[in-house]
Amino acid sequence: MYKIAVDLQGADNAPELLADGVVRALADSSDLCVYLCGDKTRTEKIFKGKSVDKKRLVIVDAPETVVNGEDPVAAFETKKNSSLAVGMKLCKTEGVGAFVTCGSTGAIFVTAMMTLEKIGNPVLLAELRKADGSPFCIADCGANVDCRPDRLVHFARMGNAYMKTLGVESPRIALLSNGAEDGKGNTLTKKANALLKDSGLNFIGNCEGTDILTGTADVIACEGFSGNILLKTIEGSVKAVLGEGLAMFDKLSDDVRRDDIHRVFKRLYNQYDYTALGGAVLLGFKAPIIKGHGAATAETVYHIIKNAYALVRNDLIRKIEAEFSV
């Protein structure tokens, strides 16, 4: 049985609106057990009428919620029974393999630092899809700004372990830069480029913003500032161009098959919607933390639980440990 702790509190949508994601994920995998951390009475009420295998849905009382905008450290100090704190404690004490939440990033980060055992340093990783549908990841995409060069090698290793859980045998690592040649970059990436060459990783050199969705890299290594810009620019650009395209098509005359067109746009939109896919994954702890965005829906929750399940099943933590024992 693979155990995943799930926190439906702290998102924009109420737990009532998110619960069906849990139901669907449980129905998909008979060896998945969800530890649902939330106000017990409310949670029992939510799941009462739903068709789930009750043995695989453990409701764990966590009556407090850390809300968005709350000071993360103060929240950790005062709300010992928050769904965040309770969920992470389960990862430490109950052999729960991963934690899924749509709570606020700062609070997640602080609670993890205070609660979980570390492996390496924290890295926020995002899994996306390339134009050909194959997965790749960006590491780091926002947890670390102002890094030293060796941290980029660390991010590359985390990405390497992550991609291995997706079945990529020898992930190709690229370093995000402003030019493909080795000599291109800022002081940080020039040094990191040299370190990556000596890292033993399958380092394929620098990559540029133009190469990300159509290139060959499985892992884009970068410090969190530019990684965040990369991630959000992909998201923003895809949404902008699809939004416009759809508006243009809607103006075309009726004999264009609207349904087909909408289906194509929907599929394109979904392909690049990383938050709906696997969410962002916080690594660097003994259990991966999968974070859906604040505006998560039941669909998002379904996908991020599925991702958490796959990471546990494919032994991400052991792969990370192997990466760092080299």
Add this chain to the structure above:
Amino acid sequence: MYKIAVDLQGADNAPELLADGVVRALADSSDLCVYLCGDKTRTEKIFKGKSVDKKRLVIVDAPETVVNGEDPVAAFETKKNSSLAVGMKLCKTEGVGAFVTCGSTGAIFVTAMMTLEKIGNPVLLAELRKADGSPFCIADCGANVDCRPDRLVHFARMGNAYMKTLGVESPRIALLSNGAEDGKGNTLTKKANALLKDSGLNFIGNCEGTDILTGTADVIACEGFSGNILLKTIEGSVKAVLGEGLAMFDKLSDDVRRDDIHRVFKRLYNQYDYTALGGAVLLGFKAPIIKGHGAATAETVYHIIKNAYALVRNDLIRKIEAEFSV
């Protein structure tokens, strides 16, 4: 008469394939005079059969070409009659207001530094279109990496002057960061944020990658490393998603009107193809240098000459001087 120097050498396509861009631009504006810098015999031959007002096409002999991959400093030292060197000299001595080239960035930069009088520091600016069709610019997008915070204010001022030439009265300046709140960013952008607040510019705060194409900023200020990632990621993401979309539509059955669909995709593609629009503009000198990409076509040349013409006509250099005399 607005004088523009044009260099058709050093691009992937031969001058013969690019010349029609010059012809079209001359036909559009009766007060445009092009100083075409290239091998005289060859250039005369190229334009012989073409319908242009010969009084407004001055052929200036520049028999040498700086090729891509050549060491920029060595090229400057040895090729005194290159089209780059000759064109920039015209900007200094003949009252030519701008220089248009598809040559290599490094060589352009070195030649400009050695030839032209400076105003401020060099900035590479790219003009793009937002989803609503309105223009905005990214400054810097690659000329400066490893900047001090005050340089970002400098880039913002250059962008401010540039957007004024496009008729934007009080350009809204945003600082590229990994979060919209003032507290978000790395050490550099946090300091730059504070400086921008005191700059007298119309600073609207931080912006994220998600906001660029749909947001309200007219100028995205950033250091060249992240600006380059931003620019190229927009380009790469748009191309990837449109390429996929088109492939999907082409598979749909015949009663979908292929022509309409292709027209929509072409229009979307063009909207975000900044290299076809106005090219990248190197500022910081007494004449703006408009650089088309190496793979430029006659269409590109047409657009970048048009942009150069607009910048000269709308007095960009005087606007930059005003910006820095505050």
